[in-house]
Amino acid sequence: MNYENCNVLLFGQNENLEQELKQAGMIVTGFPDRGLCESLKNAYANSRANFFLTLRADDGFTSADVLKVADALIADPAKVYLGERVLPEKKSLPQNIYGFLSGIEARDITTSLYGMSRESLGLISCIKGKDKAFFQNLPLMARSKNIAVEGVCVKSPAGTAPGWGILLSSTKLYQVFIKFSIAAFIAYLVDIGTFYIFQKLFSGMDDEFKILTATVLSRILCSIATYLLNRGAVFNSNAKSTGAVVRFVILAVGQLVASWLLVWGIGSLLGGGDAVNTMLKVIVDLVIFLASFTIQRDWVFKESKGLLK
Secondary structure, eight states: OOOTTEEEEEESOOHHHHHHHHHTTOEEEEEOSSOHHHHHHHHHHHOOOSEEEEEETTSOOOHHHHHHHHHHHHHOTTSEEEEEEEOOSSOOHHHHHHHHHHOOOOSOTTOOOEEEEHHHHHHHTTOOSOGGGHHHHHHHHHHHTTOOEEEEEEEEEOSSOOOTHHHHSOTHHHHHHHHHHHHHHHHHHHHHHHHHHHHHHTTTSOHHHHHHHHHHHHHHHHHHHHHHHIIIIISOOOSOHHHHHHHHHHHHHHHHHHHHHHHHHHHHHTTOOHHHHHHHHHHHHHHHHHHHHHHIIIIITOOTTOOOO
């Protein structure tokens, strides 16, 4: 394969690796292993290459690893690729939490071997953050720009599996979930506020019908607020409106039915009662809320081009 349009951004010094990559036909640009954000911007501004690969010189990657990631990138430049080193088969708890929050299923989150097109590099070169979290922020930035992130298995070992540090080194990991939680709280206030207003507006009705009417109308307005906030402010989605609305309605109905059936079913097994059912509803709705976060991110507001993965 022809690698003349591939520019490897090598952070640190590894003369043997540099020579092997040059012999394969790649452009190799060396940078000190500091000021990584600025180095990325300089590479985008000064290099005319179509494909870019990043890695730390002391991460143990071989030229074969780099070429494998480059092959995947050249075959499909629409994605950002990361070189996944050999890790224990079973994911650790920190890896699972990271996957839930980020929506990225890659196992080797601490890798520095990435491959991306010039277009992708331009979109994510505005990345900000300290060098410690630089490489971990790359896939998060790609996700925020609706670029798919895909792992490419390489042969080099990672040494140890990612630990709790992957959850502490980057605040970007929590941004979407925090915004999702704030949007849910705002929608809750809309629900409660409009319920009170509608009760006043329909005060001439019998209590049974007044509460039913106020509940239905307030839930409709709450759902509209949730949809608009999550589509625009939380997930920054460009998915087609009609499809996203239909998926959102299906999810909302599914949540309602799931909450009812689970509270009723588990409550019956535990003997029922208002106190038991209320406690169950709190727990069930919390689980549904967490599930809803991933479903909305990966299905409801997924880009129409199917870029997110």
